[in-house]
Amino acid sequence: MRPVGRPAFTRMPLPSEMESSVLDLVYVLGVIALFVIVGLLGKAVEKL
Amino acid sequence: MGWLYAILALGSVAVVLAVLYRPLGDYMAWVYTSRKDAAVERGLYKVIGVDPRAEQTWQAYLRGLLAFSAVGLLIVYGLQRLQQWLPYSLGLPAPSEHLSFNTAASFVGNTNWQSYSPELTLGYTVQMAGLAVQNFTSAAVGMAVAIALVRGLASRRSGTIGNFWVDLTRGILRILLPLATLAAIVLAIGGVVQNFNGFTEVSTLSGAVQSIPGGPTASQEAIKLLGTNGGGFFNANSAHPFENPTAWTNVFQVLLMLVIPFALPRTFGRLVGDNRQGYAVLAVMGVLFTLSFTILTALESAGQGTAPQLAGSAMEGKEQRFGIIGSTLFATTSTGTSTGAVNSMHDSYTALGGMMPMLNMMLGEVTPGGVGSGLYGLLVLAIVAVFISGLLIGRTPEYLGKKIGPREIKLAALYILVMPTLVLTGTALSFALPGVREEIEGVSIWNPGVHGMSEVLYAFVSAANNNGSAFAGLTANTPWLNTALGVTILLGRFLPIVFVLALAGSFAAQDTVPATSGTLPTHRPQFVGMLTVVAVLLTALTFFPVLTLGPLAEGLV
Numbered sequence: 249m250r251p252v253g254r255p256a257f258t259r260m261p262l263p264s265e266m267e268s269s270v271l272d273l274v275y276v277l278g279v280i281a282l283f284v285i286v287g288l289l290g291k292a293v294e295k296l
Numbered sequence: 297m298g299w300l301y302a303i304l305a306l307g308s309v310a311v312v313l314a315v316l317y318r319p320l321g322d323y324m325a326w327v328y329t330s331r332k333d334a335a336v337e338r339g340l341y342k343v344i345g346v347d348p349r350a351e352q353t354w355q356a357y358l359r360g361l362l363a364f365s366a367v368g369l370l371i372v373y374g375l376q377r378l379q380q381w382l383p384y385s386l387g388l389p390a391p392s393e394h395l396s397f398n399t400a401a402s403f404v405g406n407t408n409w410q411s412y413s414p415e416l417t418l419g420y421t422v423q424m425a426g427l428a429v430q431n432f433t434s435a436a437v438g439m440a441v442a443i444a445l446v447r448g449l450a451s452r453r454s455g456t457i458g459n460f461w462v463d464l465t466r467g468i469l470r471i472l473l474p475l476a477t478l479a480a481i482v483l484a485i486g487g488v489v490q491n492f493n494g495f496t497e498v499s500t501l502s503g504a505v506q507s508i509p510g511g512p513t514a515s516q517e518a519i520k521l522l523g524t525n526g527g528g529f530f531n532a533n534s535a536h537p538f539e540n541p542t543a544w545t546n547v548f549q550v551l552l553m554l555v556i557p558f559a560l561p562r563t564f565g566r567l568v569g570d571n572r573q574g575y576a577v578l579a580v581m582g583v584l585f586t587l588s589f590t591i592l593t594a595l596e597s598a599g600q601g602t603a604p605q606l607a608g609s610a611m612e613g614k615e616q617r618f619g620i621i622g623s624t625l626f627a628t629t630s631t632g633t634s635t636g637a638v639n640s641m642h643d644s645y646t647a648l649g650g651m652m653p654m655l656n657m658m659l660g661e662v663t664p665g666g667v668g669s670g671l672y673g674l675l676v677l678a679i680v681a682v683f684i685s686g687l688l689i690g691r692t693p694e695y696l697g698k699k700i701g702p703r704e705i706k707l708a709a710l711y712i713l714v715m716p717t718l719v720l721t722g723t724a725l726s727f728a729l730p731g732v733r734e735e736i737e738g739v740s741i742w743n744p745g746v747h748g749m750s751e752v753l754y755a756f757v758s759a760a761n762n763n764g765s766a767f768a769g770l771t772a773n774t775p776w777l778n779t780a781l782g783v784t785i786l787l788g789r790f791l792p793i794v795f796v797l798a799l800a801g802s803f804a805a806q807d808t809v810p811a812t813s814g815t816l817p818t819h820r821p822q823f824v825g826m827l828t829v830v831a832v833l834l835t836a837l838t839f840f841p842v843l844t845l846g847p848l849a850e851g852l853v
Binding site: 268271272274275276278279280282283286287289290291293294296 | 355358359362363365366369370373377393394396397400401703706707783786787790791794795797798
């Protein structure tokens with residue numbers, strides 16, 4: 249329970265932290281995309 | 297004296313491998329064909345919801361493999377990025393995003409390229425829960441793919457090639473884990489450190505303060521070598537006295553790297569029901585390995601220049617306790633097996649000597665190659681050799697009773713094209729892209745001119761072949777190299793696997809045709825010679841132009 253009368257502490261993320269989160273997201277999504285593409289290639293190979 | 301030592305070193309390694317060839321190869325064949333599951337395996341299958349008796353098509357096998365590897369990669373990435381909140385992080389901060397990606401891709405891809413200094417970058421939790429786990433799983437994935445291809449060759453009119461989850465589990469629990477445990481004990485007895493100490497501050501005789509690292513090294517070292525992974529616990533890798541203290545631990549490490557790749561041909565022979573086929577594959581691996589070791593040793597023993605002549609050989613970048621032979625044997629083994637561990641700095645080798653580890657990798661890691669990847673790489677080359685032989689002498693293109701048709705040749709050709717495409721594209725882009733070129737020349741390359749070119753080429757050869765060794769003069773911890781090498785590692789690992797599993801499915805679906813007078817025998821010295829020549833010629837034709845820009849230019853001009 250939050251103490252009454254005391255404002256909640258919300259810190260704005262620093263620019264470097266935001267940049268870092270975006271880069272994390274880029275790498276994670278990039279990895280997933282890469283594996284999906286390799287999987288799709290597996291499907292394409294069936295047609296050879 | 298030097299050559300006598302070389303013959304004795306190679307001979308003793310060959311004797312031990314020969315002794316282990318049959319029992320280990322037969323054991324692995326039993327592991328992958330046994331109908332019985334251990335209690336712990338049954339428990340695991342229940343937890344992950346797998347029916348161990350359900351066979352998979354090659355597409356399902358591939359999907360399981362890709363999903364497992366992708367999840368593993370994301371876990372290792374997450375562990376690194378959360379390092380500062382993990383226990384035993386030694387107060388180390390999280391590595392950067394691009395370094396975390398590179399490291400995760402590298403360990404999942406059985407490459408273990410390290411753009412960082414391990415003891416100064418990663419705490420024990422990441423090293424053990426992230427990297428050491430991948431050392432086991434990535435090696436077991438390679439073995440599973442090889443076994444799937446062999447099953448395809450051995451089966452008749454089958455729509456399936458086995459069960460990925462069963463092959464993976466058995467590879468880890470029945471082969472890698474017991475052997476790694478045994479090896480870790482031997483290494484610890486040999487003086488490799490094994491503790492959970494952090495850095496210990498000591499005062500030297502001159503009054504300076506030195507930080508002595510500790511850590512669970514022996515346990516990591518064992519699977520690093522046995523699984524042909526190669527990622528060191530310390531930055532100096534197997535040149536560090538805590539990882540590789542003595543001459544006999546050096547030979548033991550060489551044996552650990554070679555034991556599974558050289559025993560897998562026996563497994564292959566057993567599974568296809570003709571041990572002579574295994575001996576033929578083994579012979580190709582052995583011939584190429586011996587040739588490479590001999591040439592590298594000759595080049596390093598006769599180093600040109602004042603310093604090498606005064607020292608009696610090119611000793612720059614080599615440990616005194618290993619000497620030329622201990623270094624060249626290790627380098628040949630490490631780059632021929634896709635391990636990538638180093639006990640000497642390949643960047644300091646003579647110009648042409650430095651080309652030999654590169655050539656070992658350019659051969660496609662088949663001498664004898666990584667665990668599993670060496671066998672399936674050589675079997676793909678065997679398919680090409682059968683096809684070329686058929687064209688040359690008018691034999692029907694068949695391998696082990698399976699017809700080599702247009703589909704099989706397309707798949708084999710695509711497999712072979714992946715690696716050179718990745719190597720040459722990555723190297724070319726590093727020098728061609730504006731901005732990247734400045735970073736490469738200004739930050740990454742320590743040696744200007746053709747040697748710098750060799751450093752970048754080596755990095756992409758190493759990444760595309762899932763080796764992981766480096767010309768030590770390259771600073772790779774930059775956004776471009778970490779990302780480009782990470783992508784190269786992943787494509788170099790998983791694209792060939794797609795084609796190998798497709799080949800496995802294609803062979804499994806075929807019936808076996810009986811051998812006739814028109815069939816090319818693939819167990820005789822003639823075919824061993826043909827396969828050896830095909831491997832060397834393919835490499836020479838592909839990479840000769842780029843080698844003339846690097847090591848050949850440096851060594852011959």
